[in-house]
Amino acid sequence: MLTRPFVIAWKELLQLRRDRMTLAMMAVLPIVQLLLFGYAINTDVRHIPTVIYDQDHSAASRELQQSLRVTGFYDLLGEVKSYAEIERALRSGKARAALVIPARYASNLRSGKATQLQLVVDGSDPQTVGSAINTASGLIAQRSSELMLAKLSRVGGGAGALQPIALEPSTWYNPELRTAVYVVPGLIGVILTMTMVMLTAMAIARERERGTLEQLIVSPVRRVELVLGKILPYTVIGYVQMSLILVAGRVVFGVPLVGSLELLYVLSFLFIAANLAIGLFFSTLAKTQQQAMQMSFFFLLPNILLSGFMFPFESMPRPAQLISQGLPLTHFLRIVRGITLKGATFPDVSQELVWLGGIFCALVVLTSLRFTKKLV
Amino acid sequence: MSETIIETHGLSRRFGSLIAVRDVSLSVTRGEIFGVLGPNGAGKSTTIRMLCGILDPSGGSGSVVGFDIASQAERIKERIGYMTQRFSLYEDLSVVENLLFYAGIYGVPRAKRRARVEQVLERTGLGQRRKQIAGTLSGGWKQRVALASATIHEPPLLFLDEPTAGVDPVSRREFWEQIHGLAAEGTTVLLTTHYMDEAERCHRLAFIFRGQLLDVGTPEQIVQRRNLRALELELEQPRDAAELLRKEPEIDEVAHYGHVLRLTTRGGVDPEPFVRGVLESRGFLLKSCSPSRVSVEDAFVSMVREDEQQRSQAA
Numbered sequence: 001m002l003t004r005p006f007v008i009a010w011k012e013l014l015q016l017r018r019d020r021m022t023l024a025m026m027a028v029l030p031i032v033q034l035l036l037f038g039y040a041i042n043t044d045v046r047h048i049p050t051v052i053y054d055q056d057h058s059a060a061s062r063e064l065q066q067s068l069r070v071t072g073f074y075d076l077l078g079e080v081k082s083y084a085e086i087e088r089a090l091r092s093g094k095a096r097a098a099l100v101i102p103a104r105y106a107s108n109l110r111s112g113k114a115t116q117l118q119l120v121v122d123g124s125d126p127q128t129v130g131s132a133i134n135t136a137s138g139l140i141a142q143r144s145s146e147l148m149l150a151k152l153s154r155v156g157g158g159a160g161a162l163q164p165i166a167l168e169p170s171t172w173y174n175p176e177l178r179t180a181v182y183v184v185p186g187l188i189g190v191i192l193t194m195t196m197v198m199l200t201a202m203a204i205a206r207e208r209e210r211g212t213l214e215q216l217i218v219s220p221v222r223r224v225e226l227v228l229g230k231i232l233p234y235t236v237i238g239y240v241q242m243s244l245i246l247v248a249g250r251v252v253f254g255v256p257l258v259g260s261l262e263l264l265y266v267l268s269f270l271f272i273a274a275n276l277a278i279g280l281f282f283s284t285l286a287k288t289q290q291q292a293m294q295m296s297f298f299f300l301l302p303n304i305l306l307s308g309f310m311f312p313f314e315s316m317p318r319p320a321q322l323i324s325q326g327l328p329l330t331h332f333l334r335i336v337r338g339i340t341l342k343g344a345t346f347p348d349v350s351q352e353l354v355w356l357g358g359i360f361c362a363l364v365v366l367t368s369l370r371f372t373k374k375l376v
Numbered sequence: 377m378s379e380t381i382i383e384t385h386g387l388s389r390r391f392g393s394l395i396a397v398r399d400v401s402l403s404v405t406r407g408e409i410f411g412v413l414g415p416n417g418a419g420k421s422t423t424i425r426m427l428c429g430i431l432d433p434s435g436g437s438g439s440v441v442g443f444d445i446a447s448q449a450e451r452i453k454e455r456i457g458y459m460t461q462r463f464s465l466y467e468d469l470s471v472v473e474n475l476l477f478y479a480g481i482y483g484v485p486r487a488k489r490r491a492r493v494e495q496v497l498e499r500t501g502l503g504q505r506r507k508q509i510a511g512t513l514s515g516g517w518k519q520r521v522a523l524a525s526a527t528i529h530e531p532p533l534l535f536l537d538e539p540t541a542g543v544d545p546v547s548r549r550e551f552w553e554q555i556h557g558l559a560a561e562g563t564t565v566l567l568t569t570h571y572m573d574e575a576e577r578c579h580r581l582a583f584i585f586r587g588q589l590l591d592v593g594t595p596e597q598i599v600q601r602r603n604l605r606a607l608e609l610e611l612e613q614p615r616d617a618a619e620l621l622r623k624e625p626e627i628d629e630v631a632h633y634g635h636v637l638r639l640t641t642r643g644g645v646d647p648e649p650f651v652r653g654v655l656e657s658r659g660f661l662l663k664s665c666s667p668s669r670v671s672v673e674d675a676f677v678s679m680v681r682e683d684e685q686q687r688s689q690a691a
Contacts, residue, residue, distance in 0.1 A: 007480030011466065011473070018468045018509075211464035215525075218428050219481045220454040 004221055008229025012203065016233065026199075030191045030241045031248055037187050038180045038253050048132050050074040050097045051089050053082070058106035064117075067143065068099065073135045086120055096122045097132045112151060173258075173341045181256070184249035185340045186309045188242050189332045192268075193275055193303050194296070195241060199234050200279025201292035209288050223371060231276045238272040239265070246340075259339035263346060267335050270356045274328040277363035284370035303329045331355045378405040381533055381564045382427060384445075386436035389422050396422040398587040399436065404566060404580075406532075409559050411578030412568045413676060419587040420568035421461065424535050427566070428458050441533055454483070457526035457534045461541065463518045467511030471502055471521050474510055475528055482529035496524045500554065516547030523554065527563075534558065536567035540574060552577050572673035581672070583679060590679050595672050602675040604628055604640045606668040607647035611637070617660050626650060628678050640674050 016023060050068075054061050068074050077095055080086055089095040100118035102108075108115040119136050121129045207213040216226065242265075249255040278299065286292035304310060306320055307329040316324065324330045331352040338344030382404035389397040397419040404410045412420050425431035427440050429449025437444070443451040465474050475493045484492050497503045500520045505513065510521060519539065526534060536555075540548045552574070555565055559579075567578075575581055576595050583590040583598070591598055611617055614637045618630045621639060628640040641647045648665055655662065 003486060004481060004483075007477060010480075011469065011477045014473060015466065015468050210467070211460055211462045212466060214430070214460050215458070215464045216481070217430050218453060218456075218458040218460075219478075220450060220483065221481055222450075 004225040005228035005232060008221075008226060009232040012230065012233045022199075026195060026237060026241065027244070029195065030187075030244050033191055034184065034187055034245055034248050034252070037183050037190075038249070046073055047075045048073055048097050049077050049095045050099060051077050051080045051086060051095045053080050053086055053098060053100045055103040056101050056105040060106040060109055061101045064101065064105075064143070065099075067139065068136070071135055071139060073131065090120065090122050093122075096125070097136075099136070109147065180249075180253040181341065182337070183309075184245065184253055184255045185336045186333050187249075188245045188336055189271070189307070189329045190300075190304060190309055191241060191245060192238050192272060192332075193329050194300055196234060196238055196272055196275035197279040197282065197299055198293060198296040199237070200230060200276045201282040201286060201296050202289050203230050203234075204280065204283035205286045205289045205292035208283075208286075223368060227280060227367070227371075230280065231273065234276055235269070235272050238275075239268070242268060255340065257340050258343035259345070260343075264336065264339045267339075267349065267353060268332070270353065270360060271328055271332040271335075274356055274360040274363060277360060277367060278328075281363055281367045281370065284367060303327055306330070308333050325355065326359065328356055328359050331359075380404070381406050381408075382410075382438070382440050382566065384427075384436065384438035387423070387426060387433050387438050388435035389419075389426060389431065390434045396587050397426070397433075397584075400584070400587075400589045401436075402582060402589070402592065404564060406564050407559055407562050408564055409555060409577070409579045410564070410566045411575050411581045412566065412584055413570065413572075413575050413581055413672075414568075414584035415570060415680070418584045420584055421537055422587075423584065424458075424537050424566070424568060428456060428535055429453055455531055455533060457529070457531040459522045459526040459534075459536045459539055461537045463522035465510040465518060465521055465525065468509065470507050470509055471513075472497070472506045474521060474525055478525040479528045484529055492528060496528055500524045501550075515542045516544055519543050519547065519551060523551070527558065532563060534563055534565045536565065538568055538570075540569065540571060548574070572671065572676060575672045575676075583676060585680055585683060590683070599670050599672060599675045602670075602678050603644045604642065604670045604674055604678060605644065605647050606638065606640045606670045606674060607651060607665065608633075608636050608638050608668045609651065609665045610635055610663040611655070611660055612663075613660070617655055620658065621651065621654060624650075624654060629674065629681070638668060640670065640678065642678075 052065055054065070065076060069076050074097065077089075080089060080098070086095075086098040086100075089098065098120040100120065102116060102118075105115055105117075117140060119133065121132050123129050204213070207216065246257070250257070279296070282295045282299070283292055286295060302323065306316065306324040307313075307327050308324065309329065313321065313324060313330065334352045335344075335349045338349050342348075380403055382402060384400055384402045387397060387400040387402075388395065400419075400423060412423065414420050422431065426433050426445060427438065429440070429445055429452045432446060437446065439445065440452045441455045443449075443455075445452065466477065469477065472493060475496060476489060479489045479492055480486075497506055500523065502517070502520055502524060505517060510518065513521065523536075523539070526536070540551060543551070548571075555567075556577075559565055569575060578595065580592065580594050581598055582592045591601065593601070614632065614635070618632070618637055621627050621630050626641050626643065626645045628642045630637065630639045632638075639647065639651065641650060648667065651665070652662065
């Protein structure tokens with residue numbers, strides 16, 4: 001009978017309408033998360049507080065400081081007079097990096113001898129370290145080749161033939177490398193994972209806890225009717241949340257939507273369904289709503305850490321990558337980022353779709369095996 | 377000719393090492409109000425759950441409304457109404473919403489659902505409370521909604537698991553009137569209870585104790601088979617008298633009811649001359665002495681006591 005899933009869905013929506021708290025949570029949560037993640041997670045490292053230990057005090061060393069400042073990566077806090085002072089500045093957190101310019105910097109430059117500059121970096125924050133070192137070494141390499149060329153041209157004159165190899169990086173899709181652009185589409189996946197899994201896990205656990213599940217089990221409702229009836233209303237909610245984030249992401253952070261919105265909505269269905277299936281699976285394990293909630297939170301953690309939402313998939317060790325492939329979010333992130341930022345079309349993301357479909361089918365089989373219309 | 381609605385042979389259920397139901401054979405005919413009696417944990421609910429097809433038996437067989445309980449559970453579910461112990465309603469839905477939901481679940485066609493709900497509201501006197509949220513109803517009203525939900529699809533067989541637990545006496549009485557009304561229309565009702573006054577309202581009874589069926593029959597048959605006789609007496613120092621009487625093997629049970637001492641004798645022993653013989657020789661003065669009707673409760677207590685004695689002797 002086709003009507004039973006709708007009867008169950010109607011009942012779920014009625015219950016939801018009376019549950020103001022949950023309803024408010026579902027609307028407010030995506031927005032709050034969006035603002036939190038959008039503003040707080042910022043992997044662009046700029047304005048590293050830096051001190052200078054200039055042992056040379058020459059025009060050349062001041063010029064070097066100046067060129068460091070104009071990159072925008074370093075905020076020069078001033079000069080220090082000793083290594084002890086550097087240590088104090090780093091330990092207290094006043095500075096995160098220190099540049100040491102040796103005493104014979106200017107004279108070495110003039111005589112063409114090799115010079116060692118030293119960059120001391122606070123390693124307790126690895127992300128800062130990477131950026132600081134990359135920027136500084138890039139800068140120094142550039143200066144040193146400039147000097148070399150200048151010298152060569154003074155000596156030989158035919159410098160044109162001696163241009164060094166240059167790499168001109170060109171970033172596509174997110175040219176300004178803004179974190180929000182990267183994070184917001186991913187956030188759709190994270191928030192959907194969180195709410196979809198939790199809502200369905202609780203939806204059945206609640207019936208078990210209140211004794212109404214026994215009443216349902218003793219009714220002629222088929223398993224698939226019950227599962228569909230429970231999934232249907234939450235799918236609608238999933239789409240509402242997704243739209244909310246897309247709009248807010250656009251308005252607040254100017255996140256673009258390059259690809260097809262229709263394609264995104266159609267493909268999201270499988271992701272939402274997979275998450276609901278996970279929730280249902282949890283609900284077959286949980287005896288109480290509290291257990292269902294704990295399982296959902298436990299599930300959320302690997303999703304955030306391993307899916308590529310926070311850390312790039314490519315840099316994960318092999319075992320982590322394997323786990324990651326099993327998470328629906330991993331594949332959805334590629335789809336959602338592909339479509340919103342790169343304008344990916346169906347063939348571009350079809351492989352991810354195969355993965356999602358496989359995960360969904362496995363979950364449905366697993367859940368059906370676990371959920372029987374028996375009490376024990 | 378009476379049609380058999382429920383039939384079981386040697387039905388058993390084990391939970392690990394615990395045997396919850398042992399070798400229960402029953403037969404219930406159409407239109408009967410069949411009561412399953414027994415103390416808490418005797419296996420009443422387990423038996424009902426097996427009959428409803430939501431718990432697999434570990435041994436024995438049974439058929440309900442013509443279908444096998446082990447292999448055709450889903451067919452059974454369409455033809456029964458089941459009211460669980462806790463009146464499992466959706467507490468955040470209104471009375472009408474609850475009924476509409478169950479009507480939909482039990483496959484009442486969409487076009488007939490409203491009319492059917494109105495009919496049930498009318499019959500159970502819930503009309504005034506139709507919009508009230510179920511969670512805010514008192515015990516008696518919740519019970520009515522639960523019964524209305526369980527009968528929304530007009531099932532030929534109704535299972536009620538302790539339907540009157542926690543309900544006031546007036547509501548219980550009204551509830552029983554409804555049950556008799558349903559039975560008169562041909563609905564078979566199987567219910568569990570541990571209220572003995574309710575047991576006497578059933579057409580037939582089954583006594584379950586420690587998972588075993590001790591006796592089955594009409595209330596009169598069960599009482600007669602125990603062959604008990606009851607007496608009520610009033611006297612000074614009832615506690616001492618009771619202590620004395622309990623030592624006599626002919627006495628089955630002595631209990632205090634206010635100022636009155638009520639006792640039952642075994643084996644058809646005429647209680648009045650026997651009690652006078654025991655008490656007056658020891659100087660007790662009987663103020664009054666009158667025979668009393670033997671109730672199902674007397675029979676039940678007697679059966680449980682006997683079982684316990686046999687067990688302690690065996691041990």
